[in-house]
Amino acid sequence: MSDLVYILNGPNLNMLGKREPHLYGHTTLAEIETTVRSVAAQLELRCEFRQTNSEATMIDWLQEAFEAGAGVILNPAGFSFRSIPVLDAAKLIERPLIEVHITNIHKRDEIYRHSLISTVATGVICGLGVQCYPLALHAMAGMLRAARS
DSSP states (O other): OOEEEEEEEOTTGGGTTTSOHHHHOSOOHHHHHHHHHHHHHHTTEEEEEEEOSOHHHHHHHHHHHHHHTOEEEEEOGGGGTTOHHHHHHHTTOOSOEEEEESSOGGGSOGGGSOOSGGGTOSEEEESSGGGHHHHHHHHHHHHHHHHHO
């Protein structure tokens, strides 16, 4: 039986490819999802790939991932820096939680440098563009396998 991983994306990531391409590139979220599903299948992971602009929906999905016993790859986007409710929901996750950011948040304006989610994440991948997603999947697969051993 394959492990379940939720890949959750926060606000404005539905605009990838259009929004600030000098920062985020030209790859769309749909293209990322195609890549993620392919890599997940190769790694024998089941995945739920979702995006929301709603804080409440993100909280619901994190709670759902907790109830399902899933690992989580989370690009919290703007929820990273101010959302205590998303942080509290992320604290529920008992399997690995990997935070990803397409840009290097540590090189951005001060407001973007301190992610609340990082304080509870198992690991963080940032600044490697859309490659952060397949890298996170590989890391997740390894951690989930190690936990079964």
